[in-house]
Every structure is written in structure tokens, then in C-alpha cells.
Amino acid sequence: MNEESSIPFEGERASRSAESVLKVRDLTRLAKEVLENSFPSVIVEGEISNFKRHMPSGHLYFTLKDEEAQVRCVMWRSDAARVRFDVADGMKVIVKGRVSLYEPRGDFQLYAVSLVPAGQGALQLAFEQMKKKLEEEGLFSEEHKKPLPRFPSRIGIVTSLEGAAVRDIISVIGRRFPAVELLIFPVKVQGDGAAEEVAAAIRDINKMSDLDVLIVGRGGGSLEDLWAFNEEIVARAIYASKIPVVSAVGHQVDFTISDFVADVRAATPSAAAELVVPDRMEVTAGIASAMRVIRRAVGQNIDRLELELEKLSHHYALRQPLSLVDQKSQMVDELARRMESQTQFYVETVENKLSAFTKHLNALSPAAVLARGYAIVEDSRGIVSSVRKLNIGDQATIRLSDGTLDSQITGKHEQGI
Amino acid sequence: MSKASKTKEELTFEESLNRLEQIVEVLEAGNASLDESIKLYEEGMTLAKSCMTRLNEAKLKLKKIQKNAGGALEESDIEN
Numbered sequence: 001m002n003e004e005s006s007i008p009f010e011g012e013r014a015s016r017s018a019e020s021v022l023k024v025r026d027l028t029r030l031a032k033e034v035l036e037n038s039f040p041s042v043i044v045e046g047e048i049s050n051f052k053r054h055m056p057s058g059h060l061y062f063t064l065k066d067e068e069a070q071v072r073c074v075m076w077r078s079d080a081a082r083v084r085f086d087v088a089d090g091m092k093v094i095v096k097g098r099v100s101l102y103e104p105r106g107d108f109q110l111y112a113v114s115l116v117p118a119g120q121g122a123l124q125l126a127f128e129q130m131k132k133k134l135e136e137e138g139l140f141s142e143e144h145k146k147p148l149p150r151f152p153s154r155i156g157i158v159t160s161l162e163g164a165a166v167r168d169i170i171s172v173i174g175r176r177f178p179a180v181e182l183l184i185f186p187v188k189v190q191g192d193g194a195a196e197e198v199a200a201a202i203r204d205i206n207k208m209s210d211l212d213v214l215i216v217g218r219g220g221g222s223l224e225d226l227w228a229f230n231e232e233i234v235a236r237a238i239y240a241s242k243i244p245v246v247s248a249v250g251h252q253v254d255f256t257i258s259d260f261v262a263d264v265r266a267a268t269p270s271a272a273a274e275l276v277v278p279d280r281m282e283v284t285a286g287i288a289s290a291m292r293v294i295r296r297a298v299g300q301n302i303d304r305l306e307l308e309l310e311k312l313s314h315h316y317a318l319r320q321p322l323s324l325v326d327q328k329s330q331m332v333d334e335l336a337r338r339m340e341s342q343t344q345f346y347v348e349t350v351e352n353k354l355s356a357f358t359k360h361l362n363a364l365s366p367a368a369v370l371a372r373g374y375a376i377v378e379d380s381r382g383i384v385s386s387v388r389k390l391n392i393g394d395q396a397t398i399r400l401s402d403g404t405l406d407s408q409i410t411g412k413h414e415q416g417i
Numbered sequence: 418m419s420k421a422s423k424t425k426e427e428l429t430f431e432e433s434l435n436r437l438e439q440i441v442e443v444l445e446a447g448n449a450s451l452d453e454s455i456k457l458y459e460e461g462m463t464l465a466k467s468c469m470t471r472l473n474e475a476k477l478k479l480k481k482i483q484k485n486a487g488g489a490l491e492e493s494d495i496e497n
Contacts (some may be wrong), residue, residue: 179472183480206483280472284472285438294461
């Protein structure tokens with residue numbers, strides 16, 4: 001290093017090797033290497049002057065200075081794109097970058113990779129600037145805001161599939177009013193490219209004609225995390241949306257540019273879900289009350305109809321069927337009565353017959369025959385039913401109803417046939 | 418809701434409720450004839466019951482929208 005930094009005099013040239021004589025480009029290259037190796041990353045605070053945005057390249061050129069010194073700064077377009085506020089002369093900023101040397105001019109320069117305002121937060125400043133710009137353009141105007149449908153049937157959600165926001169929205173809508181379809185358009189909600197994805201999703205969803213409302217948002221996070229929703233591209237996509245948009249970014253206290261452009265701002269994703277659907281219980285109560293009103297309202301007509309019917313029912317034509325029934329029922333009674341008396345008659349007949357039969361049986365008994373004046377003749381062998389069974393002189397017993405007579409046969413007269 | 422040419426069966430929930438409210442208004446005004454009011458009564462009750470059923474039996478439908486290779490938007494069901 002010492003060798004190279006001491007520029008050789010012309011007179012010494014002969015005594016030194018040819019290689020040690022440097023060309024300007026060698027010097028600047030060496031100096032550049034030294035600078036780059038010594039200051040690969042520095043953070044410097046200073047005031048901006050001579051600010052220039054080169055077009056069309058988009059690179060930023062400025063000088064950073066303080067009371068005693070200044071340094072030239074460059075910021076390439078790719079880095080400049082991440083600067084979230086409008087840079088201007090006189091601004092106090094903190095620059096992060098690396099030191100190098102611009103060989104064509106031999107200038108030592110700071111190559112800035114990030115630029116934030118000193119003091120006030122860069123994001124806050126950017127937010128205020130964007131808000132002012134879009135407000136002046138009329139993107140927040142009340143006249144442009146669309147009303148939300150009372151009873152949406154298809155609800156679009158532009159958010160991350162992984163975040164808490166989507167879970168909150170699903171759970172609230174599922175509980176409040178599940179008679180809907182939720183269409184989730186998954187997007188990146190933070191980091192590089194998030195704003196572009198959100199904006200593209202809003203534009204794409206607008207090509208689907210049958211969505212009733214759109215929730216765009218994410219759960220809580222740092223200002224940096226929520227940044228996509230402060231980007232101009234998202235704001236313009238929301239403004240251009242034909243479908244009403246509810247913005248639902250972060251927590252209650254977080255306000256984003258999206259909130260101002262959206263048709264309705266919800267404090268949180270859960271609040272957005274409550275805004276887009278009614279409460280099922282309230283709707284049910286409303287329907288029940290409509291039913292009561294309808295019933296009551298037609299009540300008078302129904303009453304009149306009933307009166308009509310009442311009158312008609314007294315009409316002979318309507319009474320006729322009833323009297324027929326009466327007749328039939330009378331007939332049934334009659335038959336029942338007749339059946340009863342028939343049975344009675346039968347029973348009596350049987351009883352009479354039985355009584356007659358008993359009398360007949362009595363009439364056949366020997367005692368009854370004897371009582372009528374007949375006699376039974378018996379001998380030692382039993383009843384004598386023929387004169388031939390007894391001879392003159394035989395002993396016989398004559399049985400009468402009240403006793404017996406002992407007798408001896410004294411004569412015998414056989415009856416001729 | 419500017420969905421054109423719908424039959425009665427295809428009424429959205431909102432359309433059904435709007436019709437129900439209309440019926441309530443007409444009946445409350447009391448100018449409808451007996452025939453008319455009986456018809457409105459029947460229609461109103463049918464609408465009210467179908468709305469109730471839809472509310473009580475509805476299950477949240479979850480879908481995902483994604484762009485396919487051709488750049489067109491596709492809906493696919495996802496599990497709750």
C-alpha cells in the first residue's frame with residue numbers, strides 16, 4: 001500500500017522496475033479496492049443537496065453534506081424503487097450503503113442502498129405523502145364510495161391463506177350468516193411483490209361478475225408489514241374496483257391508504273366480516289315478524305271467509321249429507337234394538353221348551369204313573385208285565401202310589417189278541 | 418343484484434327477502450282482494466319458510482380462486 005501510494009518520480013523510474021509505474025486506471029482501481037474493502041457497509045447521516053432523479057434510468061444522484069464536508073451519492077433504480085417517500089433537497093436523511101470510487105472521474109462516492117428520513121419515520125412520511133397525493137386526486141371522495149349489499153351471497157377475500165385474518169373472517173361469517181359462499185383469493189400480504197399481488201387479485205376478481213362484495217386485508221403487524229396496503233398500486237386497484245371493497249388491515253389503530261380508498265373501512269378483519277353479513281338471528285326475527293304481519297293482515301279476510309262458510313254450512317244442500325248420516329245412525333240403533341229383542345225371544349223359547357221337556361220327563365216317571373191310578377205287579381224276579389208269568393196260587397206284590405199289597409193269584413184270564 | 422331472468426326457485430336470499438317485504442307492505446295496506454291476499458299469504462309464507470330453512474340449514478361454502486396456467490380464474494372447494 002505504501003509503495004503504491006507514493007507516486008514514483010520520473011527520475012526514480014529507471015531505478016525501479018517498469019511494473020511499479022502506475023497508470024491512472026490502475027491507481028483508481030487500487031483505490032477503489034481499498035475503499036470497497038474498507039467500507040463495505042456504512043450508515044451515514046446528512047442533508048441532501050443537488051438531488052437529481054436521472055431519467056429514464058431512474059437512478060438517483062445527490063450530495064450528502066453536513067457543516068464541514070460532503071460526499072457524492074448514487075442510488076440505483078432498483079434500490080430507489082424501495083424508497084417510500086419523495087426525496088428533496090434539504091431533507092435530513094440516513095443513508096445506508098457502501099463506499100466506492102467512480103473511476104471515470106476519480107470521485108469517491110457513497111452508493112446508497114437505503115434512504116430513510118432522519119428523525120421522522122420514513123414510512124410515516126411516505127404514508128403522509130401518498131395520502132395527500134391520492135386525496136388531492138379524489139380517490140377518497142365520498143361520492144365514489146359504493147354501498148355494501150344487504151345480503152351478499154358470494155363474498156371475495158383477498159388475503160393470505162396462512163394469516164389470522166382469513167381464519168377470523170371465516171369464523172365470524174360462519175357464526176353470523178353461513179348462507180354465503182366465501183371465495184378466497186390467496187395473495188402475499190407483506191414483503192416484496194405483495195402490493196402487486198394484492199392489486200392484481202383485486203383486478204382479477206373484478207373480472208368475475210358475480211361477486212357481491214370484496215374484503216381486502218390482513219391481520220396485525222408492524223407498519224412495515226402492513227405496507228403493501230399503503231402502496232399506490234393497491235389504492236388504485238381498490239378505486240377501480242366495481243365490486244364494493246371493505247378494507248380490513250391490521251388492528252383498530254392501524255390506518256392505511258387502502259382504508260381511505262375502500263368503500264368501507266373495517267377496523268379489523270373480524271369487523272369486516274361483521275360488516276359484510278347481517279346477523280342471522282336478526283334476520284330470522286325479521287322473517288318471523290313478517291310472517292306474523294302477513295297472518296294478521298289476511299286475518300280479516302280469513303275471518304270473512306269463515307263467516308261465509310258458517311253461512312253456507314246452514315244451507316240445506318250442505319245439511320243433507322248430515323241428515324243422511326243421522327238416518328244411518330238411527331238405522332243402526334234400530335237394528336241393534338231388534339237384535340237384542342230377537343235374542344231375548346230365542347232365550348225365552350228355549351226356556352219354554354226346556355220347561356215342557358221337564359214336564360214330559362216327569363210324566364214318564366213311575367211314581368207319576370202310579371199317582372194316576374196305575375199299579376205295578378212284582379214277584380220275586382221283578383216286575384210282572386204278562387199274565388203268563390204268574391200261575392194260580394203264585395204270590396205277587398201289587399205296588400200302588402202310596403204302598404204295596406201282598407196277594408195270591410186265584411184266577412187268570414189271558415187277553416185274546 | 419342485477420341478475421336477469423330468474424325463475425321463482427332461483428331467487429337469491431336477498432331477492433326473497435325483498436319480495437317478502439313487498440308482500441308485507443301490500444297486505445298491510447289492506448287493499449288486496451280476498452283472492453289476492455290469499456295468494457300473497459301463500460307466497461309470503463312459502464318465501465318466509467324457505468328463507469328460514471336457508472338460514473338454519475346453510476353451511477358456509479369455502480372456495481379458493483386461483484389463476485390457472487392459461488391465466489383464467491378457477492374456483493376450487495377448500496375444507497373449512
